[in-house]
Amino acid sequence: MAKFTLSSHGLTVTTDFDNGCLSRAEILSSGEIDCWIMEPADVSERGIFVGGSTSMADACDFGYHFRIDGARGRTLRVKIHSPREFVLKPPKELSMFYANPAGPVVSSDGDHWRSAKNKTLHRDGAHVTIEVCDQFESDSVYFAHQHPYSAARLSRFSERISPSPLVKFGRAGTSTEGRAIPSIRLSEGKADSKPLVVVTGLQHCGEHAAGWGIEGMIEYLLSDQPRAKTARATHDWLFIPIVNIDALIEGRGRLHSTGKNLNREWEGETSVPEIASIIKTLDGEQRSGHHIAALLDQHGFSTARGMWGFYVPKLEDANAMEKHLRFVECFRNTVPQAYITDAYPGMTCTGAAKRWGAVSFTIDGWVFNREWDPAKVGDVRKCAASESASLRTHYEAGRDIFPLEEVRASGRLFIDAWLDFCGL
Numbered sequence: 251m252a253k254f255t256l257s258s259h260g261l262t263v264t265t266d267f268d269n270g271c272l273s274r275a276e277i278l279s280s281g282e283i284d285c286w287i288m289e290p291a292d293v294s295e296r297g298i299f300v301g302g303s304t305s306m307a308d309a310c311d312f313g314y315h316f317r318i319d320g321a322r323g324r325t326l327r328v329k330i331h332s333p334r335e336f337v338l339k340p341p342k343e344l345s346m347f348y349a350n351p352a353g354p355v356v357s358s359d360g361d362h363w364r365s366a367k368n369k370t371l372h373r374d375g376a377h378v379t380i381e382v383c384d385q386f387e388s389d390s391v392y393f394a395h396q397h398p399y400s401a402a403r404l405s406r407f408s409e410r411i412s413p414s415p416l417v418k419f420g421r422a423g424t425s426t427e428g429r430a431i432p433s434i435r436l437s438e439g440k441a442d443s444k445p446l447v448v449v450t451g452l453q454h455c456g457e458h459a460a461g462w463g464i465e466g467m468i469e470y471l472l473s474d475q476p477r478a479k480t481a482r483a484t485h486d487w488l489f490i491p492i493v494n495i496d497a498l499i500e501g502r503g504r505l506h507s508t509g510k511n512l513n514r515e516w517e518g519e520t521s522v523p524e525i526a527s528i529i530k531t532l533d534g535e536q537r538s539g540h541h542i543a544a545l546l547d548q549h550g551f552s553t554a555r556g557m558w559g560f561y562v563p564k565l566e567d568a569n570a571m572e573k574h575l576r577f578v579e580c581f582r583n584t585v586p587q588a589y590i591t592d593a594y595p596g597m598t599c600t601g602a603a604k605r606w607g608a609v610s611f612t613i614d615g616w617v618f619n620r621e622w623d624p625a626k627v628g629d630v631r632k633c634a635a636s637e638s639a640s641l642r643t644h645y646e647a648g649r650d651i652f653p654l655e656e657v658r659a660s661g662r663l664f665i666d667a668w669l670d671f672c673g674l
Contacts, residue, residue: 253501262319269400271501272316282327285393287314290333313349313395313456315501321386328384328393330354334376335641345640349456349550350396351618352644352651354380358388361406363397363654371645378641396617397654399452399461401499404432404491407465414472416482422490423527426507429496431524433531434489436471438482445543446535447668448608450490450528450598453512454549455498459617459657463551464491466661480674481665486540493524513547513612514594516601529605536606544577545602545610546664552615553652553660558588559614563600573609573671580670584663609671617651618643 255264258277263285265272273286314330336343347353355363368383382393392398411417411434422433437444449467451460471478471487481487492498494512506512506522515525536542552558560578565571575590582588593600593612602610618639643649 260320261324263316264319265316265501267317268402268499269315269398269501270317272314275316281324282329283318284329284331285314285316287330287332292333313347313398314354315392315394315398317390317392319390321391322389323385323387325383325385326391328382330380330382330393332378335378336376347395347641348639349458349617350651351639351641352649353395354382354393355395355397356382356384356386357392357394358386358390360392360398360400361403363394365650366393371641380641396458396651397462397657399458399492399498401432401492401495404461408432408434411468411472416472422488422531423493423525424523425496426523427496429499431490431493431495431528434468434491436468436482436487436489444484444486444540446486446488446540447543448488448490448532448545448602449548449664450493450545451548452491452495452498453493453547453598455494455502457550459551459615460548461491462654462658463548463615463661464489466551466658467664468661469658470662470665475662477666477669478662481669484672484674485543485668488535490528493528495524513549513598514596516598517596517604529601532606542602542606542608544668545598545606545608547598547602547610547612548615549613550615550617551657551660552617553656554585554663555619556652557614557616558585560588560590561593561597561599561612561614562590563593563597563603563610565603570603570607570609574603574611577609577611577667577671581663581667583670584666617657619649619652 253266253270255262255266256275256277259280261277261280261283263275263277263283264270273288276284278284318326332346335345335347337346345351352365354366356366357363366382366384370381372379372381408419416436416438418435418437420433420435421430423431425431449464451464468489471481494506496507510522512522512525515522520526532542562574578588578590597612599610599612602608
């Protein structure tokens with residue numbers, strides 16, 4: 251959908267910034283704004299058709315991210331409308347707000363977020379409206395359905411860690427629209443003989459928590475913690491935090507601008523420039539002697555208290571399969587509720603395992619809190635499927651999302667699990 255800026259009654263509503271997205275807005279008065287996440291024509295029984303494309307439904311993670319200017323000292327009543335909450339994704343309906351059923355969150359600077367105050371949920375048939383009545387001390391305030399991650403945020407984070415001699419910035423690939431896909435490499439000492447661990451994120455541009463979690467992984471590796479020092483001494487680490495950078499900047503819901511799912515393009519030949527160029531970069535690493543020991547493809551992020559899902563590639567080599575399962579068991583030492591499921595064809599984890607011999611996973615993580623029944627941990631995927639989050643999770647059941655800092659701090663879970671897997 252197109253970016254826009256609307257001004258009236260001393261207020262401005264805009265999506266004309268990195269990751270901004272909203273279908274339309276109407277400024278009714280100096281203290282009341284109506285916003286529409288999407289139009290009824292964009293929604294079908296099967297999913298959400300973004301940007302007029304009906305080739306593939308963007309069936310989840312569709313959100314909103316907009317800024318209101320002129321808010322200082324005002325009490326604003328903001329209504330956020332959606333023509334429906336649920337879209338059909340067999341075997342059951344899926345809430346479009348599942349990534350954060352406790353939204354919206356608000357921020358004065360785009361970096362520090364809090365839950366909006368005085369928010370209520372209204373239903374009129376399929377139509378849902380979230381109403382927020384809040385007072386703001388800053389002139390500008392950002393609204394989003396979850397803690398949004400953006401290329402601008404990654405640039406600010408990169409600038410903050412740039413003084414470290416361990417950090418090297420690079421270009422992992424090139425997007426469909428010609429944008430650089432940034433990479434961050436952490437290396438200590440000579441890297442010629444060190445195995446390489448690769449971490450990718452935001453192939454699905456609506457899964458914003460992956461960006462925050464990857465920041466947490468990097469911060470932990472740069473710390474003075476003993477295990478962080480061990481991880482740097484024994485491995486190089488290559489992070490590609492934003493794979494689907496075009497769609498993230500444009501504020502799309504989940505898929506690529508062509509309607510393709512980038513996490514199905516990693517086996518065989520691909521015509522998608524993002525994946526083709528990243529594979530070329532990683533082939534170069536392998537040829538130069540940097541064995542790719544692992545590839546962790548992050549989709550969302552959670553905490554030790556939350557739900558994680560590991561998609562495992564189907565491999566004929568029994569030893570390779572044993573390694574994959576052993577890593578998950580190392581992770582489960584801290585997060586016993588993590589579940590395993592078979593990877594779909596073309597997933598990143600399968601492509602990386604077959605192409606480079608890497609221990610590789612596509613990993614889902616959810617930022618919303620839920621109650622766990624220890625008796626169901628062994629069958630947690632069925633448990634999770636029966637408790638899919640919706641707006642009712644927060645507004646009626648009272649469950650909230652994990653604090654952003656807890657999500658960031660959970661990056662160390664993967665570093666520690668990898669060291670345990672390696673016997674370090």
